[in-house]
Amino acid sequence: CEDHKEDDLTPNKVYIVNSGLQEVIMYNTGEPAEYKLNIYKSGALKSEATVKAIVLTNDELQKYNTENGTSYKLLDASCYTFTQNEVSFSGSQKDVNQSINITFDPDKILSLGADYVLPVRIESSIEIEASKSVSLIYPVIEEPSVVFANTAFINKDYAYGNQEKIDLTFNVKLNISKNKWDVTCETIVDEAYVAQYNSSNGTSYKLLAADKYELTTSAIIKEGETEAPYSLSVSAGELELGEYMLPVRLNSTSMFDIDNTKDLQVITIKVAMPLFDRKKWTILSVSSEELAGEGADNGAAKYALDGNKDTFWHTQWQGGEPQPPHHIVIDMGEEKLMGGFGYLSRDFGQGWPKACTIEISKDNVVWEVAASSDNLPGKAAAEFYIDFAEPKEARYFKMTITEVYDNKWATAVAEIYAY
Numbered sequence: 252c253e254d255h256k257e258d259d260l261t262p263n264k265v266y267i268v269n270s271g272l273q274e275v276i277m278y279n280t281g282e283p284a285e286y287k288l289n290i291y292k293s294g295a296l297k298s299e300a301t302v303k304a305i306v307l308t309n310d311e312l313q314k315y316n317t318e319n320g321t322s323y324k325l326l327d328a329s330c331y332t333f334t335q336n337e338v339s340f341s342g343s344q345k346d347v348n349q350s351i352n353i354t355f356d357p358d359k360i361l362s363l364g365a366d367y368v369l370p371v372r373i374e375s376s377i378e379i380e381a382s383k384s385v386s387l388i389y390p391v392i393e394e395p396s397v398v399f400a401n402t403a404f405i406n407k408d409y410a411y412g413n414q415e416k417i418d419l420t421f422n423v424k425l426n427i428s429k430n431k432w433d434v435t436c437e438t439i440v441d442e443a444y445v446a447q448y449n450s451s452n453g454t455s456y457k458l459l460a461a462d463k464y465e466l467t468t469s470a471i472i473k474e475g476e477t478e479a480p481y482s483l484s485v486s487a488g489e490l491e492l493g494e495y496m497l498p499v500r501l502n503s504t505s506m507f508d509i510d511n512t513k514d515l516q517v518i519t520i521k522v523a524m525p526l527f528d529r530k531k532w533t534i535l536s537v538s539s540e541e542l543a544g545e546g547a548d549n550g551a552a553k554y555a556l557d558g559n560k561d562t563f564w565h566t567q568w569q570g571g572e573p574q575p576p577h578h579i580v581i582d583m584g585e586e587k588l589m590g591g592f593g594y595l596s597r598d599f600g601q602g603w604p605k606a607c608t609i610e611i612s613k614d615n616v617v618w619e620v621a622a623s624s625d626n627l628p629g630k631a632a633a634e635f636y637i638d639f640a641e642p643k644e645a646r647y648f649k650m651t652i653t654e655v656y657d658n659k660w661a662t663a664v665a666e667i668y669a670y
Contacts, residue, residue, distance in 0.1 A: 260294075260295040260296060261293060261294050261295045262294055262296075262378060263292065263293065263294030263296055263298045263300070263377050263378065264292070264293050264294060264377065264378045264379065264380045265290060265291065265292050265293075265300055265302050265340075265373065265375045265377060265378075265379055265380070266290070266291055266293070266373075266379065266380035266382075266383035266384065267288065267289070267290060267291075267371075267373060267383050267384065267385070267386045268289035268290065268291050268383075269288070269289055269386055270382075270383040270384070270385060270386050271383075271385070271386065271387065272368075272387045272389060273386055273387065273388050273389060274389045274391055275388060275389065275390055275391065276391050276393055277355055277357045277360070277390050277391065277392055277393070278357065278392075278393055278394070278395040278426075278427045279357040279358055279361055279392055279393070279394055279395065280357075280395050280427060280431075281358070282431065283332075283354040283355065283356060283357075284354065284355045284356075284357050284390070285352065285353075285354055285355075286352070286353045286354070286355060286388060287350040287351070287352055287353075288304060288350060288351040288352075288353060288371060288386060288388075289348065289349075289350045290302050290338060290348075290349045290350065290351065290373065291347055291348060292340045292346070292347045292349075292377075293347070293380075295344075297342045297343070297344060298340075298342060298377060299339070299340060299341060299342050299376075300339070300340040300375055300376050300377045301337060301338070301339050301340075301375065301376045302337065302338050302339075302340070302349070302351075302373050302374070302375045302376075303336060303337045303373065303374045303375070304333065304336045304337070304351045304371050304372075304373055305336075305371065305372050305373070305374055306328075306369065306370065306371055307325075307370035307371070307372060307385070308325075309325045311370070312324075312325050312368075312370050315370065315385075315387075322366060323366055323367070323368045323370070323387065323389070324366055324367050324368070325367070325368070325370070326360070326363075326367045326368060326369045326390075327359075327363065327367075329356070329359060330355060330356050330359045330360050330363070330367075330369075331353055331354065331355050331356070331369055332353070332354045333351065333352070333353055334351075334352035334353070334354065335351060335352065336351060337351075338350070338351055353369070353388070355369075355390055357390070357392045360390050360392050361392040367389075367390070368387045368388060368389045368390075369387070369388040369390075370385065370386075370387045370388075371385070371386050371387075371388065372384055372385045372386075394507075394508060395425065395426060395427045395507045395508075396425075396426055396507055396508050396509060396510040397423060397424070397425055397426075397434065397436055397472075397501060397504045397507055397508070397509050397510070398423070398424050398426060398501075398509075398510045398513035398514065399421065399422070399423060399424065399501065399513055399514065399515070399516045400421070400422040400423065400424040400478055401421070401422070401516075402513050402515060402516060404517045404518075404519055405419060405421060405516070405517070405518045405519070406519045406521070407419070407487075407518070407519070407520045407521070408520075408521050408523065409487045409490070409520055409521065409522045409523075410522075410523065410524070410525035411492055411522050411523060411524050411525065412488075412525070413487070413488060413525075414488040415487070415488065416484050416485060416486055416487060416488070417483075417484070417485040417487045417520065418482070418483070418484045418485075419482075419483050419518070420480045420481065420482050420483070421480070421481055421483070421499075421516050421518075422478045422479065422480050422481070423436045423470050423472065423478065423479055423480075423481065423501065424472075424477060424478045425472050425477045425478070425507065426477075426510070427477065428477070430472060430473075430474060430475060430476060430477050431474060432474055432506060433471055433472070433473050433474055433505075434471065434472040434504060434505055434506055434507065435469065435470075435471050435504065435505040436469070436470050436471070436472065436479070436501060436503075436504050436505075437468060437469050437501075437502050437503045437504070438466075438468050438469075438481065438499050438500060438501055438502055439468070439499075439500055439502040440461075440466070440497065440498065440499060440500075441498040441499070441500040441515065442458055442498075444496075444498040444500075444515070444517075445457070445458045445496050445498060448496070448498075448517075454494070455494065456494050456495060456496035456519065457493055457494065457495050457496070458495070458496060458497070459485070459495040459496060459497040459518075459520065463485060463486050463487075463489055463490060464483060464484060464485045464486065464497065465483070465484045466481070466482070466483050466484075466497075466499065467481050467482050467483075468481075481499070481516075483497070483499075483518065485520060487520060487522065490520070490522045491522065492522050492523065492524065492638070493521075493522055494519065494520070494521045494522075495519065495520045495521075495522070496517060496518070496519050496520075497517070497518045497519075497520075498515060498516075498517050498518075499515070499516045499517075499518070500514055500515050500516075501514040501515075523636065523670070524590050524591055524638075524670035525670060526593070526668050526669070526670045527583065527587060527589075527668070527669050527670060529556050529558070529668075531583065531584030531585070532556050532581055532582065532583055532584060533581070533582050533584070534552045534553055534555075534556070534579065534580070534581060534582075535580040535581060535582045535615065535647065536578075536579075536580045537552040537564070537578070537579045537580070538566070538573065538576070538577045538578045538579070539566045539567035539571070539573045539577065540552045540564060540565065540566065540567060541565040541566065541567050541568055541569060541661075542567075543569050543570075544565075544568055544569035545563075545565050548562065549562050549563065549565070550563070550564070550565040551564065552564045552579055554665075555579065555594075555664050555665070555666055555667045556581070556666070556667060558666070560595060560598070560632070560665050560666060561598065561665075562665070563597045563663045563664060563665040564579065564663060564664050564667075565597075565661065565662075565663040566661045566662055566663070567661070568661040572660055572661075573660070573661075574660045575652060575653055575654060575655055575660060575662075576651050576652060576653045577651070577652045577662060578649055578650065578651040578652070579649070579650050579664075579667070580615075580647060580648075580649045581647065581648055581649075581650075581667065581669075582615075582646065582647055583645075583646055583647070583648070583669070584646070585646060586613060586644050586645065586646045587644070587645065587646070587669075588642050588643070588644055589611060589621070589639065589642060589643060589644070589645045589648065589669055589670070590638060590639055590642040590670055591622070591636055591637055591638040591639055591669070591670050592609045592621070592622060592636070592637055592639075592648065592650070592667075592668070592669050592670075593634065593635060593636040593637070593667075593668040593669070593670065594634075594635055594650070594664050594665075594666060594667045594668065595632065595633070595634050595635075595664070595665040595666040595668075596627075596628060596630065596631060596632060596633045596634075596635070596663075596664065596665060597631065597632075597663040597664065597665045598631045598632040598665065599631055599663065600631060601656065601657045601659060602655055602656065602657060602659040602661055602662050602663060603627065603628070603629055603630065603631070603633075603655070603656045603662065603663075604627050604652045604654075604655060604656075604662050604664065605625070605626075605627055605629065605654040605655055605656045606623075606624065606625040606626075606627065606652070606653045606654035607623065607624060607627060607650055607651060607652045607653060608620055608622075608623040608650075608651045608653060609621050609622045609623065609637065609639075609648060609649070609650055609651075610648065610649045610651070611639075611643060611645035611647065611648045611649075612645060612646070612647040612648070612649075613644060613645060613646055613647070614646075614647075615646075615647045618649065619643075621639045621640075621643065621645075621648070622637045622638070622639050622640070624637055625654070629656045632665070636668075636670075648669060650664075650667065
């Protein structure tokens with residue numbers, strides 16, 4: 252003390268770590284809900300301390316409401332129990348964390364209604380940090396429910412002719428932190444959902460036929476765990492070209508309710524012809540390309556083959572206004588059995604191709620029309636594929652864009668594919 256080394260050290264104080272308003276979700280499982288009121292002792296000096304938790308009176312709570320513009324009500328004493336309301340800190344500098352345990356009765360709290368809080372302040376044998384001396388524990392009671400852990404669509408792409416199966420898992424989940432039961436969950440395939448989804452979204456998914464997959468329809472969330480898996484195995488090699496959907500819906504549980512907003516897991520499978528490798532492809536000719544206006548690394552025809560969805564071939568617009576039709580001719584480097592054509596539209600808000608014709612050739616002299624469409628997707632970053640009437644040998648193919656959306660004359664394509 253005589254050398255004054257301790258004069259500027261942080262003073263010893265205690266405070267509530269989770270001070271202020273604490274909204275705490277508690278599930279009404281029929282079991283008490285536990286809460287820890289964490290107390291911290293700060294300071295650089297060795298010191299002992301005792302801390303006691305005191306529930307604010309109704310008058311003190313009303314004063315808090317007046318000062319903070321709130322309208323909380325005092326939770327009835329029958330709704331909670333302090334396992335202990337006092338903790339002690341030793342003089343050890345490592346003894347800085349203690350907690351006061353409180354148990355709540357969620358069912359009783361639920362019967363009271365909303366806006367009931369347990370307001371707790373602390374008393375101590377040493378200084379208290381005033382700004383962190385009060386905690387308003389606000390129990391928010393929710394009914395436990397069973398949901399799918401991730402309700403986002405599970406989308407799988409599959410190359411036609413591949414004989415491998417598609418195997419995947421997805422989990423069912425109980426939305427509580429501690430599970431003391433074995434909860435059995437049953438599912439069904441919601442066949443009607445496919446037509447509903449197609450009608451709402453302008454898609455054409457087909458229901459995955461029952462003889463093309465094996466699905467576990469029962470899962471048990473075991474005691475001590477909160478999730479359990481379902482498994483799905485699809486004989487994708489038996490599927491024809493097209494897009495398929497399997498909507499799996501939670502149907503029943505041995506206990507607790509099903510959350511109807513998270514009770515559906517949708518699996519989609521797109522079976523398409525495998526795309527050709529484009530490493531040997533070259534641009535043989537192009538009707539026009541924008542070599543300046545789109546920057547040094549964009550606009551040229553070669554960017555339709557670079558594998559980068561953010562770059563694109565753009566027809567000329569600076570220094571000229573070539574009108575449709577626009578064409579691009581690609582040399583695949585060798586003859587291939589070509590079954591279809593595809594492209595990705597530019598990620599931009601206008602000027603997408605509206606109609607096109609695809610021609611093929613073995614020698615770049617004799618050409619024949621392989622496919623055409625006047626209903627290309629009029630939106631950004633859209634993939635489009637069109638099958639030929641029958642697969643044919645070809646080395647060269649030409650995409651001719653005959654019409655552009657929005658009455659534009661210029662257009663752009665991000666990537667071009669063949670299969």
